[in-house]
Amino acid sequence: MPPYDPSTFPPFAVTVDLVVLTVRRHALCALVVRRGESPFQGRWALPGGFVRTDEDLGAAAARELVEETGLCAHDPAAPAVGNGAHLEQLATYGDPGRDPRMRVVSVAHLALAPDLPAPRAGGDANSARWAPVADLLGAGSVFGADDEQSATLAFDHARILDDGVERARSKIEYSSLATAFCPPEFTVGELRRVYEAVWGVVLDPRNFHRKVTGTPGFLVPSGGTTTRQGGRPAQLFRSGAATVLNPPMLRPEV
Numbered sequence: 383m384p385p386y387d388p389s390t391f392p393p394f395a396v397t398v399d400l401v402v403l404t405v406r407r408h409a410l411c412a413l414v415v416r417r418g419e420s421p422f423q424g425r426w427a428l429p430g431g432f433v434r435t436d437e438d439l440g441a442a443a444a445r446e447l448v449e450e451t452g453l454c455a456h457d458p459a460a461p462a463v464g465n466g467a468h469l470e471q472l473a474t475y476g477d478p479g480r481d482p483r484m485r486v487v488s489v490a491h492l493a494l495a496p497d498l499p500a501p502r503a504g505g506d507a508n509s510a511r512w513a514p515v516a517d518l519l520g521a522g523s524v525f526g527a528d529d530e531q532s533a534t535l536a537f538d539h540a541r542i543l544d545d546g547v548e549r550a551r552s553k554i555e556y557s558s559l560a561t562a563f564c565p566p567e568f569t570v571g572e573l574r575r576v577y578e579a580v581w582g583v584v585l586d587p588r589n590f591h592r593k594v595t596g597t598p599g600f601l602v603p604s605g606g607t608t609t610r611q612g613g614r615p616a617q618l619f620r621s622g623a624a625t626v627l628n629p630p631m632l633r634p635e636v
Contacts, residue, residue: 393485394487395485396432396489397433397486397487397488398433398443399429399488399539400428400492401472402494402495404494405496405580406498408579409514409579410516410580410582412428413429413451413512414426422536426518427537431446443455443471447467451493453466453495453498455467455469467494468492469491469492472549473490473542474487474490475488480537480538492546492550494563496565551580551633554577557625558624560573560580563580567604567620569617569618570595571611572611573594573601574587577631581634598628600621603618603619604620
């Protein structure tokens, strides 16, 4: 092949950013970290980091996921089990001015998991927390009004988060991805609260029960019951073999 001189092209870095979503206290929440270094020191941001020279994009995203949450990525075609999380590539962001340090292209990934414990900060982050998506993206995307360092999310992370939330909202319409927010065995009521949290709506319990139990391959009875939510014992289900829902679970118009 003809000689190739890499120095003739401007250098740029590649990062991965993670939109990690879970449902906590019936609200859709995202993982955010407070940056411990410049740029945007003290500002909240999505977790992520630079791609190492010896790893591909998927490996970098999986590594950051383990470092930030302790979760392992698993096959996107299957529901999350154990300490696994659904992980998929979301989009690429390459605005030349998105990072004041240098030209940085970010390949964002979306991670979904059941209710997760308090996160731990890693890398250049000095604190981490779960925050309701409604707070992160509402009213000018200002988070933590009682915090002296409150401000919009660092970099273009508000846009990335918004894209990740919309991806999750859309995919639970036509796929079984909503079960990624649930434990391995769950009730129809618990699944309904996932849909309500992700979509930001209130659903009719009877209609929802009829739809999800009547969709072929969506849910499979596990044979057990639970009273963990109080009241009468509720039947437990697990995710079925279907990855595409037919008919889909369409979002109600609001």
